[in-house]
Amino acid sequence: MAVAVQRVTVLGAGSWGTAFAKVLADAGRDVTVWARRAEIAAEIRGEHTNAGYLPGVDLPPRLTATSDPAAALDGAEAVVLAVPSQSLRANLTSWTGLLPPSAILVSLAKGVELGTLKRMSEVISEISGVPDGGVVVVSGPNLAKEIAHGQPAAAVLACADHDRAVAVQQASSTSYFRPYTNTDVVGVELGGACKNVIALSCGMAAGMGFGTNTMATLITRGLAEMARLGTKLGADPLTFAGLAGLGDLVATCSSPLSRNRSFGERLGRGDTLEEAQRAAGGQVAEGVMSCSSIRELASSFGVDMPITDAMHRVCHEGIDPRRVGAELLGREQKHEWS
Template identity: 45%
Template sequence: MNITVVGSGGWGTALALVLLENGHQVSMWCRRAEKCQEMQESRENPVLPGVKLPQELALTCDLNVLTQSQVVVLATPSFAVRATSKQIAPYLKAGTVLVSVAKGIEKDSCLLLHQVIEEEIPNCPVVVLSGPSHAEEVARGLPTGVVVASENKEAALLAQDIFMNRNMRLYTSPDILGVEIGAALKNVVALCTGCCVGMGYGDNTKALIMTRALTEMARLGVAMGANKETFAGLSGLGDLIVTCTSMHSRNCRAGIAIGKGTPVAEAVGGKDGTVVEGYYAAASARQLAHKMGVEMPIAEGAYQVLYEGKDPHVILGQLMVRERRSELELEEIWL
């Protein structure tokens, strides 16, 4: 198939390489002409050092490439999804399958990213691809599993077919809401667990935060219409594990820096060209929780540290002395 990846970051590049390996005709659109030229000359993306870009991978700054594409992979940061969708819409044929691989929630509107894309490009089916998948490992062909979710079954099956190979296993899901919520909120949790590491706490603390944050994610998801079981899958628990426990994770690294005392603005500044998505998602998660009337104390604590300058030691202490609760919230079963 003729496929264009919109965005030339590490994740977009890794997925372009998977598609190329699978025999598709692949182009990668770069926003900045200078970066495009640099990659054309070096055949390498600076964010994936040592990973060579085959000559068959077309690198371009011309959006006209989209006019011939049957599938478009949207691989921009979450904050750029609306602007990019608006920019590419005039070039797309109706029915072009759009695969969104960004993870986040739109600021202010609190829309999930597939909803943003649907607003700007209403005549194309949207698929969300998510799961525990570091770009650095996917680009090197290490075994990886992800999920593709869509309200359009045929579009989800197409996405599964074009990406799946011996190193990349994909599962389908109709629960696009649950997959997107898990994808966005796991970045917030990674900031929290990283912060605990930076403060000098151990594995017990990380496990506590991860487990209870997963409960918060599922609670919000169910309130919004998602399936609770989705959060036990690749886009929930799976992505939470990989993002909270690996130094590949920019969110985890930023959290560690904050825990050690680095000012938040400096820790999430993205000097290396990466984006700390959890910083933006923390504000949106808090807004969504208030809107839906859902209790999310860990997400609230993250917001207070990131946006209100609260001491993370104090916030963790407050979380530890909250009122007594039953883990499963099923105490009535004893009656």
């Protein structure tokens, strides 16, 4: 039977961390956000805004913030990890002694760790000591700004321990946010990681002036890549037809609110990686890093992921996007499902 969760800590005050904290508060939970920068914590606490990440959004009164991780985690019944995937290990290592032993750990991070090739729930389990399958993973078509403005959306909460997923589901259900549960953690996490890479490719195509046919082709062939890798790693193929697969892929590849798509668009227009990063306020899109780790993971299992490989070559080997586009179109002809 799922345990009721009332006090929730969200570690990370970026757009998605803040938006998910708002969802939890709107669902009637008492929420504390940890912000790395004290001025952001003060703004959330005093002004009930986080203008740098979610301009024009009023945050609920029961949502507060601090830059002290010990204070943030004191008494938490659920802890939401909302930091970038490649910095999750370092951050969580510094927090391990502060985590309440009975708290449900929830991951918002979408990526595959460079070097170890671990999914985020595996990193969390390793560092925290929570058994494999005990971390709740959140994924789906969840563009932060739209959710923060109360636009209707759905998500998937995946955990092998179904009661934990149900507890988070009950704590995050609102009139505009509908969470579903799932036990396929592998599929949900791989969908969330891979879609960022495919969104980069869609952005590049848009930046080069290509239209809807190209986008639809990249989305569907990207979905095929995701499903091939997921199935090889033991995921349920149906997961990739759901919110954490196709749903998240369509949203991230299509919306100008998607950081990965926007970053890719700059690269497609001819910007260098450094120029695109400066235009994004110094932030690198998750897909830029994940394309390398996902490529390596796929290679280790003998899975063909040509779009992912192309994104790695553009981002990390300096290959012109037009060249890799021509190479993708010139690949050996084959059956669609082979």
